[in-house]
Amino acid sequence: MRKVYLSIVGFSLLCRLNVSAQIKQDSLPQTTGISLFKPIGQPEPSEYHPRGLHIDEINLVSSYYWQNGDHSAVTGGIGTEKVTDISNGLDLKMVWGDPKVKQNSLTVGIGFDHHTSASAAYVNLSGASNTGGSRIYPSIDWTRENVKKGSSFGIGAYYSGEYNYQSLGADVHFSQKTADKNGEFTAKVQAYFDQVKMIYPSEFIPQSTSTVVTSASGTGEGHKANIPSSPRNTYSASLGYSQIINSRMQVMFLVDGVAQNGYLGLPFHRVYFNTGKDTIEHLPSNRFKLPVGVRLNYFLGDNIILRSYYRYYMDSWGVKSNTAGLETAIKVTPFFSISPFYRYYDQTAAKYFAPYEAHSPTDEYYTSNYEYAQFHANFYGVGFRVAPPKGVFGWQNLHDLELRYGHYSQTTDLVSNVVSLSLGFK
Amino acid sequence: MMSVSSCVHLKEYQKNRINDAEMALGNRKVEKNELNFQSYREAASGANAGKTGGGCGCN
Secondary structure, three states: OHHHHHHHHHHHHHHHHHHHHHHOOOOOOOOOOOOOOOOOOOOOOOOOOOEEEEEEEEEEEEEEEEEEOOEOOOOOOOEOOOEEEEEEEEEEEEEEEOOOOEEEEEEEEEEEEEEEEHHHHHHOOOOOOOOEEEEEEEEEEEEEEEOOOOEEEEEEEEEEEEOOEEEEEEEEEEEEEOOOOOEEEEEEEEEEEEEEEOOOOHHHOOOOOOOOOOOOOOOOOOOOOOOOEEEEEEEEEEEEEEEEEEOOEEEEEEEEEEEEEEOOOOOOOEEEEOOOOEEEOEOOOEEEEEEEEEEEEEEEOOOEEEEEEEEEEEEOOOOEEEEEEEEEEEEEEOOEEEEEEEEEEEEOOOOOEOOOOOEOOOOOOEEOOHHHOOEEEEEEEEEEEEOOOOOHHHOOOEEEEEEEEEEEEEOOOOEEEEEEEEEEEO | OHHHHOOOOOOHHHOOOOOOHHHOOOOOHHHHHHHHHHHHHOOOOOOOOOOOOOOOOOO
């Protein structure tokens, strides 16, 4: 009986020691000793099982946009704003490392837009300028994630090139989850170093020059012109914090601080003074922006997700703005959802804005670009998302498909529509 | 702030609704170009993971 009693006590002590080892962090190096509470075959937390470089996902997004209005900046705040734009973007994400410990990801992106702009024809007063233009914008991002610590660090680079504008950008970003993994802090600093090609309206180009260029999108006439450029630099810092509130709701706060300097207008935007004389818009060489936003998503019942957003914006040019949006994702089935949405936007006018023939020649800064006018706007539409477990249309690699249409209208009489398609491959 | 202060601590297995793809706290992939078009026509930008300025001949 004594032997049985001592065996039970010994077993109990052994169990208690192993439980203590499980809840306390080991101060000794891991050994491969036998433990009655260690399931056979379960890997030690310190084991690292890296996977080689492989493609994690590919995303393709294409959009067709068309608009019309009657306040073109090229013609001084009057005239057609008819524009069409086809935008395409492809992102390729590759990962390597152990997804449970430390993982690296490399995302390579390429974008290509082609637009037509009816007002661009009037960079030349005769209306003979080229109305089409293309832009290409590659990007690359490397991020290293420490899954155990809940942190990540990354750097990115970006280029954009079109006939009248080149941009080089870079960013550094960081994130840290809270100890319980229910919250996350993010930070990003970014800089763009841009060059604005100084393409002037035809009436402002000296007739004696041999490098006459009268189009914002290339001459199409075989002229190889040495057009000077002016720099435009943008520096931004973005902070964000997201928090799970409960099993159905999570919220995110965002704030950006943006400083710009250099040539902040466009050289082919005209302004007509109240005297009838025209000139080129003239804006300050500094601008500071402060947008603050909040997102809140809520899972209502079993089939509805409410996605809401609000942003307040202010800048040193006198613009103040509110943006509010609500989207309702209705899960018709677990793999198909319909999402109607609505977005409201309003802004006050910038200090330097006035409509056609309203500026005085004595004004220091002046623009008739209706982007800086006072207005409010409505944007509404619907989206569809398909993500069946066996792949879209039975194609396993096509993980999800989204199709979305939106109609936009401003009180300035600008109206636009956009249709977008997104394909996700895994 | 009251909501944040009353947050519950969810275990991973309790996050099935939170982890739904459409509960993600960010823009949908399909919205990417929409954000660009809005920044071309509006003075405000930023605080939405989109453009804050620079990078194109727009805002």
